[in-house]
Amino acid sequence: MRLNRLSLTNFRAFSRLEMDLPGRILVLVGDNAQGKTSLMEAVYYLATFASFQAGTDRQMINFSAVDEPLAVARIVAEFERGGQSHRLEVRIIQEPVLPSGSRTRKEILLDGVKKNAAEAVGQFSAVIFLPQMTRIIEGSPDDRRKFMNMALCQAVPGYARALSDYSRVVTRRNALLKLLAEQHGQADQLVYWDEQLTNLGSEMVLARASAVRQLEEHASRLHQRLTGGMERLSIRYKPALDLTNFSAEGLTLDAVKSAFGQSIQRVRQEEIARGVTVSGPHRDDLQFLCNDLDLGDFGSRGQVRTAMLSLKLAEVNWMKAQTGEWPVLLLDETLAELDLHRRADLQQTLEECDQGILTTTDLHQFTETFMAGCSIWRVTTGCVQVEAAPTADA
Numbered sequence: 001m002r003l004n005r006l007s008l009t010n011f012r013a014f015s016r017l018e019m020d021l022p023g024r025i026l027v028l029v030g031d032n033a034q035g036k037t038s039l040m041e042a043v044y045y046l047a048t049f050a051s052f053q054a055g056t057d058r059q060m061i062n063f064s065a066v067d068e069p070l071a072v073a074r075i076v077a078e079f080e081r082g083g084q085s086h087r088l089e090v091r092i093i094q095e096p097v098l099p100s101g102s103r104t105r106k107e108i109l110l111d112g113v114k115k116n117a118a119e120a121v122g123q124f125s126a127v128i129f130l131p132q133m134t135r136i137i138e139g140s141p142d143d144r145r146k147f148m149n150m151a152l153c154q155a156v157p158g159y160a161r162a163l164s165d166y167s168r169v170v171t172r173r174n175a176l177l178k179l180l181a182e183q184h185g186q187a188d189q190l191v192y193w194d195e196q197l198t199n200l201g202s203e204m205v206l207a208r209a210s211a212v213r214q215l216e217e218h219a220s221r222l223h224q225r226l227t228g229g230m231e232r233l234s235i236r237y238k239p240a241l242d243l244t245n246f247s248a249e250g251l252t253l254d255a256v257k258s259a260f261g262q263s264i265q266r267v268r269q270e271e272i273a274r275g276v277t278v279s280g281p282h283r284d285d286l287q288f289l290c291n292d293l294d295l296g297d298f299g300s301r302g303q304v305r306t307a308m309l310s311l312k313l314a315e316v317n318w319m320k321a322q323t324g325e326w327p328v329l330l331l332d333e334t335l336a337e338l339d340l341h342r343r344a345d346l347q348q349t350l351e352e353c354d355q356g357i358l359t360t361t362d363l364h365q366f367t368e369t370f371m372a373g374c375s376i377w378r379v380t381t382g383c384v385q386v387e388a389a390p391t392a393d394a
């Protein structure tokens with residue numbers, strides 16, 4: 001996977017930017033608040049159609065444009081995948097709604113044809129490393145579900161569609177549950193929504209169970225190497241449904257559906273009383289164990305960071321195995337946090353990938369040998385300029 005050209009209009013601090021990206025490794029250097037992370041956000045948005053940091057799409061529209069009645073932020077990319085060139089365009093549109101409101105929506109065009117996000121996701125793939133990503137281990141289950149969703153949407157066919165339909169079903173079903181509680185209605189009105197929930201949710205559970213098993217294989221191997229064999233990393237999928245009776249091989253779509261159906265019956269009264277769907281993959285979690293100890297509860301800072309690195313390197317390798325393509329690797333200020341040994345491992349993965357983009361405020365954190373293989377571009381208040389081309393093969 002290679003991003004050849006990126007063009008931004010009214011995206012964050014970039015009113016207009018055109019970049020022909022070099023292959024291999026690009027280092028974006030610049031002082032604080034110049035737009036380095038915004039560039040990473042734009043590239044990652046092309047892979048997931050969601051921001052890794054903004055709460056709403058509106059936040060990404062340039063401040064000077066967003067006060068207009070109609071404002072559009074645009075990200076356009078030309079990229080290569082499997083020897084084929086593609087053009088992907090995303091428009092984040094804020095438009096007026098009568099009488100005096102506004103709404104933000106997005107339009108996606110792949111090779112000139114309009115697509116919805118679930119159809120277009122997976123065409124361009126990327127893995128991002130951010131310093132705050134230790135939240136996947138130390139944060140809330142929501143952070144861990146977001147991690148699973150962003151990875152699976154890109155690499156498992158059909159997952160993005162199932163996730164988007166499932167989320168819609170949960171919202172509609174919750175509305176009906178509230179109505180039933182208020183009006184003491186008949187629970188058989190739920191039959192249609194139960195079936196939708198079970199079918200879509202089971203697909204997600206099965207995909208997650210299999211992906212987590214494969215990710216764990218990659219991560220535990222990488223973690224052994226990173227820790228010189230001292231630490232054993234395990235990643236456990238913790239589904240909200242009780243699937244303890246099933247072995248990995250016995251976990252079929254029918255088995256999950258049946259467990260889901262039973263769970264729905266068990267929690268029927270609770271769901272109606274509370275007006276929410278309490279069972280299903282929107283309540284799933286992951287657990288990270290190091291030598292059998294829960295890293296979220298007992299991990300030291302360094303242990304959590306190393307496990308995070310193993311997880312992210314595993315994500316890169318897993319995505320390559322799933323799709324046959326290396327994702328574009330995005331490293332926002334992450335190298336500075338690592339010791340020399342771990343940095344070397346990350347740099348090795350960077351060199352295996354087709355393309356990597358790094359940001360830094362300080363070029364001194366890289367070795368001269370590493371820098372010789374990189375293109376170095378400077379980011380200054382919404383502009384990007386070439387500073388140095390590679391002087392050796394990466």
Ligand SMILES: Nc1ncnc2c1ncn2[C@@H]1O[C@H](COP(=O)(O)OP(=O)(O)OP(=O)(O)O)[C@@H](O)[C@H]1O
Nearest residue numbers: 012013032033034035036037038059060061062063
């Ligand atoms: N919608 C927006 N419109 C205009 N400017 C914005 C918008 N959103 C954020 N900014 C500004 O863009 C600037 C660049 O932010 P960014 O996070 O990309 O910087 P950075 O180079 O990564 O800095 P650091 O080194 O501190 O991480 C910030 O000053 C921020 O306030």
Ligand SMILES: [Mg+2]
Nearest residue numbers: 036037038332
């Ligand atoms: Mg930044």
